Amino acid sequence: MALFSVEDLSVTFRRRGHTTTAVRGVSFAVDPGRTLALVGESGSGKSVSLLAATGLLPGRATVRGAARYRGTDLTRLSPSRLRRIRGRRIGFVFQDPLSNLHPLRTIGAQIGEAITAHERVGRAALRRRVLDLLGEVGIRDAGRRIDDYPNHFSGGMRQRAMIAMAIALNPDLIVADEPTTALDVTVQASILKLLRRLQESHGTALIFVSHDLAVVSEIADDVVVMRDGEVVETAPVERITTDPRHEYTRELLDAARRGAAPTRAPEVPAPPAAGKAPLLRATALHMTYRRPGRKGAVTALTDVSFDVREGEIVGLVGESGSGKSTIGRIVAGLARPTAGSVALRGEVCNEPGRGPVRLGRSLRTAIQVVFQDPYGSLNPRRTVAATLADPFVVNTDLPAAEIRARVEELVRRVELPASVLGRYPAQLSGGQRQRVAIARAVALRPSLVVADEPVSALDITTQAQIVALIRRLRAELGTSFLFISHDLGMVAGLCDRVVVLNRGRIVEQGPVGRVFDDPRDPCTRELLDSIPGRVARV
Structure with missing residues (x-):
């Protein structure tokens, strides 16, 4: 029997009378000591599947299917029973540690809380355990750094602290959702090495979520490829990287080999700069x-x-x-x-x-x-139109009609549909939000x-x-x-x-x-x- 399995999982969201299906018929499983990678682009359903399986989606989500941990269907457990499993038996490492660490609490206090949420431990014993965890995940001079705040840590160190919280109670399974995406290549390599070492020493199963097959090939035993909320291919990593069967898997593989996406834009030569004074x-x-x-x-x-x-x-x-x-x-x-x-x-x-x-x-x-x-960097309470109008409102004396025309031109220039103008940042994808940020930057x-x-x-x-x-x-x-x-x-x-x-x-x-x-x-x-x-x- 698999340690953790998802069977025919489907997830729908209700919003303002409309229903959207985010995940359809997803199934996968991971055995003790093995690493399963979920791979796909943003919006493919990777994270939603895992959040649904572990009971972390909001109330407007409807989850069907089963998610079994040691034979127990998590989707049918009460919130209190789920909390006893999450953290103790299933640890989590998320993409952005700065957003998931409390800025006003020390690193040591937050790792300690991961322990005391499930066990009663004396203050001195708790500090020793936290120091041991910091040392295990490679934080140098743990005795000095235990009382630091998250903003005193680099991105890689914050991610190590998140991993320390995830392994604090020696869980059977760690869910790592894009844990290396925003890290530089050397820190990324060290985090992958750390996860492999911890897995070997603790015998932990690992579910590793990523959009990058190059990273996945470094750590995974088995790979599940997802697209548009469905599984398109499942196979051992060796077969995925040498003989992909689905066209989308081949596209991801080509992207990993080239270090770019399948549809790469043609090169645009730089304007001649020789002999000019620097800008x-x-x-x-x-x-x-x-x-x-x-x-x-x-x-x-x-x-x-x-x-x-x-x-x-x-x-x-x-x-x-x-x-x-x-x-x-x-x-x-x-x-x-x-x-x-x-x-x-x-x-x-x-x-x-x-x-x-x-x-x-x-x-x-x-x-x-x-x-x-x-x-x-975008105000969540302002529409795209208002955000893009700000540079003109603050720095020019243009009339409102001209500002509206320039905002519409900006949206076209960054290849967004005009319909985004009335939306808020939360209603946009990550790529759309970044296009809005770029449009704002080049407005003037x-x-x-x-x-x-x-x-x-x-x-x-x-x-x-x-x-x-x-x-x-x-x-x-x-x-x-x-x-x-x-x-x-x-x-x-x-x-x-x-x-x-x-x-x-x-x-x-x-x-x-x-x-x-x-x-x-x-x-x-x-x-x-x-x-x-x-x-x-x-």
Whole structure:
């Protein structure tokens, strides 16, 4: 008998009198000590299937079928009996640890709560158990870090803390829903290695949800491929990666091999930049900051200098904590450097000082930002139309009719239907939300857009669509992009030049072809070697 099985599962949602079927007739099973991967694009039903099977969907969802844990159908249990199984027998690791960790509680307190929710443990014994868990998941200096808050941890460390919570009571099954999607390649490789090691040492079964077959090929024993709420193929990972039977599986496999989606846009050559003065020049940037309750300063950047030319896309890559996003915030005027300066077309627009960066209207509109999480950067209470109108309302004196016309043109430019204008962010897919964020960023035709991990949380097909959109906007508007990413395949296919960071320093920069084909720094070689997936190298 399988440890956990889903049998003929269907899920429908009721909203405003309408019924939508999200999952139809899904079945799969995982045995003790085995890893089952659920693979598919956003909206394929992967996460919904698991949330339904473990009783975590809202009341407006109707679940049919069975989800059996050691023979017991979870869909028929009372909420109290389900709670006794979740956490104790089934652990969960979700995609975004920052959203799933309480920002005002220490890491140690939150891991401890995962234990005390099911067991009575004395304070001293609980702290020892939490310290042991932190050590087991690879948090160095656990005695010092146990009382840190989530914002003191890097993305990889937060994910390790989530894994510590998941294994706290030595569960039989861990459900890992996109646990490495937003992490850089080296941290991603370390998390996959950690999950394999914990599985071997604890004998735990693992259900691993991902949109990326390259990542799945590193960890899975068996693979279930889902599309549009249905299972299209189930097989051992070796067969899936060498002899896929379904056309959609072949598309995902091709995407993993190329590091892009099946429908890849044609390359758009960069405008000639030779002999031109740079659009943006960052000179000797240095950044230090102090953490509350800690002695000494933390150095985030040291002597960082680079240029971005007119119409150029420059990639900024490095591990988590290497300083990529700090540079993006400084370039965008959202943070001041401790030393150094940023100049746009020769005019200094950011330098050391106190208080927020003060920019005139022309400089304020010349540099715009697209953030990693469009749901977090879009106001959930404002429609798409209102969000896209804001740049014109704040920065121009255009009449309302002209603003409406420009908003409609923006939506067409980012290839969204006009019907999205009346919707709210929660009513859009992840890719649609990111298109809205990009439309807002290019509304006033800026000279430079800082794109901070704009595709990291999206599935591979949507990633390729957003990258194609960035290429087209560069060609049509002449906009330059500073593209911050941990996905080297994405950077290789999109950017003209690349800047490689390690611990706040630039270790290598140059044309993408040269840097990736002939890396000269060990850090660059390590990033390239950490790209996951046997299939990606076929």
